[in-house]
Amino acid sequence: MTLGYRPILNPVDPFEEVIGPFYERQEAGGGMSYAFQVREAHTNMAGITHGGMLMSFADTVVAQAAFAANGGDHVVTLSMSTAFLAPARTGDLVECRPRLIRRTAEILFVSGDFMVGGVTILTADSLWKTIRLRPKTAKDR
Amino acid sequence: MPPPGYTLMTGGPFSRLTGPYYAHSASDGRYSLLINIEKRHLNRGGSVHGGMLLNISDNAHIGAAQESVDGAMVSTMSLQCDFIGMAGPGWLEATARINRKTSALIFTSGEIRAGGQLIMASSGICKVLGVK
Numbered sequence: 001m002t003l004g005y006r007p008i009l010n011p012v013d014p015f016e017e018v019i020g021p022f023y024e025r026q027e028a029g030g031g032m033s034y035a036f037q038v039r040e041a042h043t044n045m046a047g048i049t050h051g052g053m054l055m056s057f058a059d060t061v062v063a064q065a066a067f068a069a070n071g072g073d074h075v076v077t078l079s080m081s082t083a084f085l086a087p088a089r090t091g092d093l094v095e096c097r098p099r100l101i102r103r104t105a106e107i108l109f110v111s112g113d114f115m116v117g118g119v120t121i122l123t124a125d126s127l128w129k130t131i132r133l134r135p136k137t138a139k140d141r
Numbered sequence: 142m143p144p145p146g147y148t149l150m151t152g153g154p155f156s157r158l159t160g161p162y163y164a165h166s167a168s169d170g171r172y173s174l175l176i177n178i179e180k181r182h183l184n185r186g187g188s189v190h191g192g193m194l195l196n197i198s199d200n201a202h203i204g205a206a207q208e209s210v211d212g213a214m215v216s217t218m219s220l221q222c223d224f225i226g227m228a229g230p231g232w233l234e235a236t237a238r239i240n241r242k243t244s245a246l247i248f249t250s251g252e253i254r255a256g257g258q259l260i261m262a263s264s265g266i267c268k269v270l271g272v273k
Contacts, residue, residue, distance in 0.1 A: 045151070
């Protein structure tokens with residue numbers, strides 16, 4: 001993997017070890033980009049990338065953005081809406097620079113356009129719930 | 142071994158990597174998938190990875206759509222999934238049914254349950270390939 005990408009630094013989930021590896025890159029203008037290269041093992045019977053693989057990568061990528069937006073505190077997925085615009089094939093590099101659209105006290109809205117060679121192949125819009133691990137103080141109430 | 146009444150789902154490399162999935166088509170058009178969740182399907186918190194739940198949903202919606210067409214290929218155009226509950230290792234059952242079918246489009250809805258408890262609710266639109 002080149003183009004300035006490195007393996008994702010945050011701890012990797014067991015499922016991501018099965019379907020990865022996934023990569024990340026710090027962008028000069030702020031934020032992160034994420035990528036994976038399609039392997040034959042990611043394809044379906046039609047010979048293109050399985051929709052479940054693209055959504056699994058999307059879930060991982062927007063989770064990283066939501067996690068970062070929440071200052072490293074835990075987040076859980078509430079919903080994910082994906083549109084499949086074009087196929088991705090073995091060898092393709094799928095890239096995404098997720099965007100925090102809006103944040104409230106409890107909800108994060110994160111979206112991502114997933115690109116192959118400058119063409120959008122998938123869009124994902126997601127809602128995340130922030131989980132406060134620290135005990136509430138009187139000031140927070 | 143497939144559970145009684147279910148057969149191994151036909152799939153490509155990614156379904157072999159993440160499966161096995163066992164499929165059953167009911168006479169009322171409902172399509173069911175069973176998968177035994179193991180450690181390799183989990184996140185660090187010990188729950189099924191969100192991506193894996195999305196993947197199971199996709200397989201169920203595509204399976205229901207595929208059963209409704211005669212040999213034609215179907216492809217997911219959109220999928221909307223709500224993460225309602227969490228599940229750990231053990232059997233998950235995903236079901237999907239068809240809400241409307243035109244010559245080119247199939248509208249589906251589905252859910253995933255663990256021991257009867259709702260984990261995910263979803264709706265999708267599939268395209269029948271080769272139809273304008």
